Amino acid sequence: MCGICGFTGKLPDSKEVLTRMMDRIIHRGPDSAGQFITDKAAWGFRRLSIIDLDHGSQPMFNEDNSIVIVFNGEIYNFMTLREELKAKGHVFRNNSDTEVLVHGYEEWGTELPKHCRGMFAFMIYDRNKDLAFGARDYFGIKPFYYGVIDGNLVFGSEIKSILEYPGYVKKVNTEALEQYLTFQYSVLPETFFKGIYKLAPAHSILFKDGEVTIERYWEPDFDIDENANLDELVDKIDAQIQESVQAHMISDVEVGSLLSSGIDSSYIATVSKADKTFTVGFDYDKFNEISYAQDLSEKIGTQNFSKLITEEEYWSVLPEIQYYMDEPLADASCVALYFVDKTAAEHVKVVLSGEGADEFFGGYNIYHEPVSLHGYQKLPKGLRRFVGKAAEMIMPEGMRGRSFLMRGALDVEERFIGNAKRFSVKERKKILKNATPAKAPWKLTKPYYDKVKHLDDTTKMQYIDMNFWLIGDILLKGDKMSMRHSLECRVPFMDREVYKLAKTIPTKYKLAEGTTKYALRKAARRHIPEATAMKKKLGFPVPIGLWLREDKYYEQVKASFESPAAQKFFNTKELVKMLDQHKKGKLDNSKKIWVVYMFLMWYDVYFVQEKVSFN
Known part of the structure; x- marks a missing residue:
């Protein structure tokens, strides 16, 4: 590396x-x-x-x-x-x-x-x-x-x-x-x-x-086998994951493994038989996965090293995060990766990680949406459009059912641009000071949807995530945060041989029994506890929403939103209004706030301070 x-x-x-x-x-x-x-x-x-x-x-x-x-x-x-x-x-x-x-x-x-x-x-x-x-x-x-x-x-x-x-x-x-x-x-x-x-x-x-x-020189595609036998498929998945992990263990230095409470990293850590695993959590019960990781590490006979991140530590490294990312990234879990990689780098030069399993095997909770919307979408499209527009105009933002009616009114090609969607076109035009020639988001995803128009909606969503979210967020932060600490991060799920198999899995074996990536979970259950294998997808939970309601961080973000840099790009009154709504508990604007705040943080590092360096 x-x-x-x-x-x-x-x-x-x-x-x-x-x-x-x-x-x-x-x-x-x-x-x-x-x-x-x-x-x-x-x-x-x-x-x-x-x-x-x-x-x-x-x-x-x-x-x-x-x-x-x-x-x-x-x-x-x-x-x-x-x-x-x-x-x-x-x-x-x-x-x-x-x-x-x-x-x-x-x-x-x-x-x-x-x-x-x-x-x-x-x-x-x-x-x-x-x-x-x-x-x-x-x-x-x-x-x-x-x-x-x-x-x-x-x-x-x-x-x-x-x-x-x-x-x-x-x-x-x-x-x-x-x-x-x-x-x-x-x-x-x-x-x-x-x-x-x-x-x-x-x-x-x-x-x-x-x-x-x-x-x-290569392009991902799908070759779905609707007649696949589930047990045989699970055998193949387990064999291929084990082969890939072993291929990714080739090294002349020790290889460790990152470990959260979820199936992906647990599967990798167990199969790899790594001597050391690394975990982080936050000082909030629902945002702390350390105990899960420690329990599994004890069961599989590996030594776990963990780090509890304080809120002061989290906020203090934000400028450094944006420096090493090169471009703004508003994924709050970047900081968790920063600290888990820092912890790992104190012990090893190489770690394995579980990125890619969700995109390849159908793991995100949002992939259930086509199933949830199925009944509603049987209604005539014109009627759904009318109901969706009415919900948008009449129902208050954040009201239960509003998002369901609005999203169900749209085809998947219109509503899904990847695992994250923050500001709508209307909202971003409202907060930006100057117009740009930016296309509507669905125009960026359309060429990709056109390539998989013959497939079911869940598989279409996977394909969009593989070509947008996975590249622009997941893999990028994995590389930049590990390399900041001179640590090589390897991703056994993100392997061309694994993909050859994953692309054949029918949706009925991705979504089943109320869970996601069902076939992968069945394979993982051969190695890890059932509770871990069937645990709902969480990602790296970060208490941003709670912190932004604290006076200290509210004032810090508000100062940024009213800064000369903010005035250069944004209608700052709209930014402060959004922040105040969140502070008062009227709306959860935390993710939108974070998008703007991280851009301003990045701009300060690269254009205001300019020659800043954290090396």
Whole structure:
């Protein structure tokens, strides 16, 4: 696990610029550093040593130094690929997965990513062809940012390294801001920094003669087997999860496991037989999962390390969180991840985590919605539209049944944009000071819905989450919070072999007996206690709503909402009104408040204080 950065072309001070770019991401790889600099390219690398500790340094070259690579991630099938490439005549000088990519590019060229099983973001410079070629893994586990600045391609594992490139001028992307208000994360290809882009998962990038070419090399789909036998399916799931976990355990250093009270992390921790597990909770009974994790750890014979997060600690690290996230993210559980990763990093270099199980196996509670709405949606669409509009106009916000009538009036393509939906188009226009060309959210999701229009509504929702929520929120915070503490986080559910099986599961085996991801739960019950396997999905519960009603935090957020930065982007009276409604208990506006507050926190770090650094 590492950090990569670099640029094509030559600057008068290429070495100094590259060093600054590398220094901004030193947390991703504090063990060592490497550079490759010519008149045509400057590649930089920060290393966190995990595999082939003695010989895995980068940049890495082929035999004649005509191909050079910097690579962030792990290739779990690298030993298989290594033998295949050796049989084709390639000669290896070390045992790292990085060298497999070098020779893989020699053999397969731009088809290389299709051969890889793992999490990865890499950039290759081909000196003979004078081109740069890179790729991001299938599901977007590892980040990859890029921009074309003064005719040169500039790239990095994190945006902050690109900010060190001298030709880049920082400017807020207000269209990204407007979409963020709805999604709670950065959803557009162009980031919050104008001119800097995210390479999408399962895409490659080629830069030659000043031109960028982006191509998709793989696309998730569904091949549902309605005739599948449940018991046989559960056997296959359990076998595949165990195989994936073992593949993700490959390491020359100790591997631990994150552990909450839920099925996903419990399943992974038990199957992995990790010696150490790590858990956090808050000093509120309903927001504390530590006792659950400790009980399971005792049952499976592993040592549990836990951290109770105080509210003072939580609020104090918010600026640091937004710095390491690069872009605003309003997921309150980021802080929980920050502290559990910090705790883990005190003991191990690698942890396993349960991300992806909900999207692959149908785990979110919202996936029940099509079932809940089924009776209501038998009514004529016109009648439902009328009832929904009437409920919106007549029933007070927050009144029981209002959301059901409004959401049921809409088709899934209109109502579901992913696991989070904060401000409506009308609401975000009301609080923003200046208009932007931002599209309605459903226009962003429509191309994805079009690809799965033949499937049932629950599977459609999974597909949307896989292409939006999972990438923009879940995996991103998992990477950024772990790497902030120089910790490698591996996600065995997020594996192409696991997905090959998950995509065949019919909805009747995802939603059954009043629960979600039913088939996965049955597989997990073979290893973990029944109560844990059947426990309702919680996520990382955080008491934000309670805190925002306390005078101390109310005043803190209010000051931010009335600040010069807030006045630049928002109608601040509307922000304070929203905050006051929550403080008085009239409405639970906590999630909306948090979206705005986290943007303002991020803006202060990157545009007001500017050169702030927490390294």
